[in-house]
Amino acid sequence: MMTPVRTWNRKDLIGIEELSRPEIELILDTAPQFVAVSARESGIKKVPLLQGRLVVNWFYEPSTRTRTSFELAAKRLSADTLSIAASASSSVKGESLHDTLANIEAMHSDIIVLRHYYAGAPHMLAKRHASHIINAGDGRHEHPTQALLDAYTMLDHVRTLRGDRHATLDGLRVALIGDVAHSRVARSNIWCLTKLGARVVLCGPRTLMPPEIGRMGVDVSYNLHEAIHDADVIYALRIQLERQQSCLFPSLREYIKLFRIDRESLKVAPPHALIMHPGPINRDVELAAEVADSSRSVVLQQVTNGVAVRMAVMHLLANQPGRRTAPAATEERAP
Amino acid sequence: MTIGIINGHLIDPASGISARRDILIKGGTIARIGESLRGSENIDAAGCIVAPGLVDLHVHFREPGNESKETIATGSCAAAHGGFTSVVTMPNTNPPIDDAGTLELVIRRAQETACIKIWPSACATKERAGKEMTEMAELKAVGAIAVTDDGSDISSSWVMRRVLEYADMCGLTFLAHCEDSSLVSDGVMNEGFNSTCLGMPGMPRAMEEIMVERNIRLAAMAGARIHIQHVTTADSVDIIRRAKARGIRVTCETAPHYFTLTDDAVRSFDTNTKMNPPLREQSDIDAIKEGLADGTIDCIATDHAPHAFTEKDVEFQLAPFGIVGLETALALVISELVRPGVITIERAVELLTSAPANILALPAGSLREGGPADIVVFDPAAEWVVDPEEFASKSRNTPFAGRKVFGAVRATICAGKMVYKTKNLG
Numbered sequence: 184m185m186t187p188v189r190t191w192n193r194k195d196l197i198g199i200e201e202l203s204r205p206e207i208e209l210i211l212d213t214a215p216q217f218v219a220v221s222a223r224e225s226g227i228k229k230v231p232l233l234q235g236r237l238v239v240n241w242f243y244e245p246s247t248r249t250r251t252s253f254e255l256a257a258k259r260l261s262a263d264t265l266s267i268a269a270s271a272s273s274s275v276k277g278e279s280l281h282d283t284l285a286n287i288e289a290m291h292s293d294i295i296v297l298r299h300y301y302a303g304a305p306h307m308l309a310k311r312h313a314s315h316i317i318n319a320g321d322g323r324h325e326h327p328t329q330a331l332l333d334a335y336t337m338l339d340h341v342r343t344l345r346g347d348r349h350a351t352l353d354g355l356r357v358a359l360i361g362d363v364a365h366s367r368v369a370r371s372n373i374w375c376l377t378k379l380g381a382r383v384v385l386c387g388p389r390t391l392m393p394p395e396i397g398r399m400g401v402d403v404s405y406n407l408h409e410a411i412h413d414a415d416v417i418y419a420l421r422i423q424l425e426r427q428q429s430c431l432f433p434s435l436r437e438y439i440k441l442f443r444i445d446r447e448s449l450k451v452a453p454p455h456a457l458i459m460h461p462g463p464i465n466r467d468v469e470l471a472a473e474v475a476d477s478s479r480s481v482v483l484q485q486v487t488n489g490v491a492v493r494m495a496v497m498h499l500l501a502n503q504p505g506r507r508t509a510p511a512a513t514e515e516r517a518p
Numbered sequence: 519m520t521i522g523i524i525n526g527h528l529i530d531p532a533s534g535i536s537a538r539r540d541i542l543i544k545g546g547t548i549a550r551i552g553e554s555l556r557g558s559e560n561i562d563a564a565g566c567i568v569a570p571g572l573v574d575l576h577v578h579f580r581e582p583g584n585e586s587k588e589t590i591a592t593g594s595c596a597a598a599h600g601g602f603t604s605v606v607t608m609p610n611t612n613p614p615i616d617d618a619g620t621l622e623l624v625i626r627r628a629q630e631t632a633c634i635k636i637w638p639s640a641c642a643t644k645e646r647a648g649k650e651m652t653e654m655a656e657l658k659a660v661g662a663i664a665v666t667d668d669g670s671d672i673s674s675s676w677v678m679r680r681v682l683e684y685a686d687m688c689g690l691t692f693l694a695h696c697e698d699s700s701l702v703s704d705g706v707m708n709e710g711f712n713s714t715c716l717g718m719p720g721m722p723r724a725m726e727e728i729m730v731e732r733n734i735r736l737a738a739m740a741g742a743r744i745h746i747q748h749v750t751t752a753d754s755v756d757i758i759r760r761a762k763a764r765g766i767r768v769t770c771e772t773a774p775h776y777f778t779l780t781d782d783a784v785r786s787f788d789t790n791t792k793m794n795p796p797l798r799e800q801s802d803i804d805a806i807k808e809g810l811a812d813g814t815i816d817c818i819a820t821d822h823a824p825h826a827f828t829e830k831d832v833e834f835q836l837a838p839f840g841i842v843g844l845e846t847a848l849a850l851v852i853s854e855l856v857r858p859g860v861i862t863i864e865r866a867v868e869l870l871t872s873a874p875a876n877i878l879a880l881p882a883g884s885l886r887e888g889g890p891a892d893i894v895v896f897d898p899a900a901e902w903v904v905d906p907e908e909f910a911s912k913s914r915n916t917p918f919a920g921r922k923v924f925g926a927v928r929a930t931i932c933a934g935k936m937v938y939k940t941k942n943l944g
Binding site: 200279280281299301302303304306307321322323324325367370393394395396398399 | 709710711713714715716717718720787828831832833834835836
């Protein structure tokens with residue numbers, strides 16, 4: 184068996200693209216202990232790993248699921264938490280992102296969880312500031328913790344199914360269905376799954392498929408049956424209803440006809456195929472209610488695992504278990 | 519008093535000279551070009567190339583309106599540092615230069631504050647709105663050297679046709695910024711694999727090519743001259759090559775960053791890699807180099823676009839487009855084109871002097887007895903590292919900070935006056 188990597192050397196978690204397979208596996212291997220914390224029979228769902236640390240949830244976009252998940256993860260690690268809901272107008276008219284973070288850091292923050300509507304915002308902050316930055320979604324770019332919790336959920340399922348604690352995602356067939364162009368979840372999942380050896384096929388309207396996406400190491404199909412007929416995992420992406428107005432598809436009616444995951448379209452898929460969705464679901468649009476609520480759907484397990492995976496990420500970043508010396512905090516300084 | 523520039527290798531593409539020659543300057547003009555000349559004062563240009571002062575058809579000096587980014591004074595200093603003695607300023611100031619009064623202000627500020635020659639262009643349409651044409655005859659009479667709505671295209675083909683016809687009647691060349699903004703309105707980088715990975719809105723090559731093709735066809739129909747600004751794609755080069763073969767009066771420019779960097783540079787999210795048109799891919803760079811070598815691309819311009827640090831120190835999608843270029847252009851031409859053997863040093867000098875001067879019939883870009891003493895002395899072998907802190911420009915927005923380059927300006931002389939000189943010059 185391969186010796187797993189046991190040290191984490193990064194200050195931040197910005198994207199999956201730059202991670203190596205051993206780094207991803209380290210996060211996934213760190214998660215089970217935190218799944219156990221949340222499921223304790225005693226009901227005391229807390230460990231003191233981040234006691235006295237300050238975790239700031241800094242969200243420029245409305246988010247219930249991700250923000251709550253990070254907040255719970257921090258609380259279950261005994262950190263102090265602070266939530267900042269920033270609006271679009273404050274960043275355009277008010278102080279710069281760097282200045283806002285400098286002010287937060289002046290109050291001795293340890294971990295910054297940033298959700299921002301522009302690609303590269305966490306990247307830009309991580310280069311200049313000492314706090315650990317966790318990207319909770321930047322524009323259409325990346326959403327690394329979502330991809331990690333998805334991979335964990337798939338892995339957990341595969342291991343249970345095969346009765347093998349060491350099973351991997353190598354060779355797993357995953358179909359990502361829907362609006363790939365506007366989806367950071369899709370991009371992070373593509374990097375994560377391909378690095379872990381899974382075979383990814385993308386499927387959705389041609390107009391919602393970004394150019395040259397095949398070069399990320401995936402197959403592209405515009406035919407749902409073709410995409411899911413041999414899938415082990417069928418992952419439906421959220422479709423934003425307003426895309427119709429920007430002339431990206433003619434109607435929801437036609438979208439549903441071509442790409443909805445429902446009982447009918449699933450007839451061609453293997454019976455064991457797992458159904459996943461990052462949430463929130465547009466019921467009966469990209470995913471039929473009957474499928475979302477069926478036994479093959481692991482949508483709520485994704486949510487449960489999300490807390491554990493985020494606990495693992497925060498623990499690795501802030502405590503760097505196995506590492507003797509602290510990493511250099513800043514690579515670049517403001518002139 | 520006479521000044522001699524001695525022991526240098528003179529390159530003057532206009533007369534075809536590339537040989538050891540001395541120059542004698544008297545007052546603002548070149549008194550003599552020959553061998554073994556000496557002045558009452560002498561500049562030893564041994565090991566250096568002596569060429570006409572460089573000419574840039576495309577700079578933004580931000581005055582009036584955005585003097586915190588650049589002024590005519592600081593911009594002209596940056597030009598002098600880069601070896602330029604003639605620049606054409608773009609009219610997208612605030613207010614835009616769309617009437618005689620604003621143009622007169624710029625001309626007066628240039629006379630009062632500039633250390634090199636400023637040739638202002640004026641707007642082609644009022645407020646650069648692409649709807650009503652400006653009073654071009656009056657603008658020409660006041661001193662406009664060309665008309666342009668640089669920064670945006672004229673989207674209406676009707677307006678574009680009439681602007682080309684009217685400008686031609688006035689003896690003004692139209693400088694065309696080619697961008698079909700109806701194709702994408704929110705693009706911030708080249709559309710391709712990198713924009714897909716970064717999830718940022720892309721600007722497809724077709725945005726440029728559609729308008730290059732349309733504008734050339736309208737110019738051909740109007741029988742008007744047209745100059746295509748900042749060519750960046752392989753197909754744009756091809757469209758222009760074919761138009762020239764058909765005898766259409768089209769010229770074009772590219773900028774140093776378009777043959778130096780690909781959109782891989784945007785992966786860093788460095789906002790100094792954000793400009794419009796955007797950085798493209800290696801296949802485009804190859805075609806740009808081919809176009810420079812075979813004459814399809816007529817000249818190199820900088821599109822010097824200064825922005826304050828604070829404005830660029832933001833999220834990539836919020837940052838303004840543009841980079842400074844005057845103080846790195848010559849070195850990038852030498853490092854990326856001459857040293858790798860894409861073009862000769864003579865062709866490089868031509869692309870930066872006589873070729874751009876000819877496009878707008880500027881009295882610049884050549885060395886001749888009795889002509890203006892606009893001269894650059896540079897060492898093509900000198901290696902240096904780009905340090906934005908040393909720029910004379912007010913702004914520092916360059917993607918080339920820390921880059922090792924070859925070719926350093928030793929002295930710039932404009933109308934017989936030393937406007938820039940390095941310490942180690944004899």
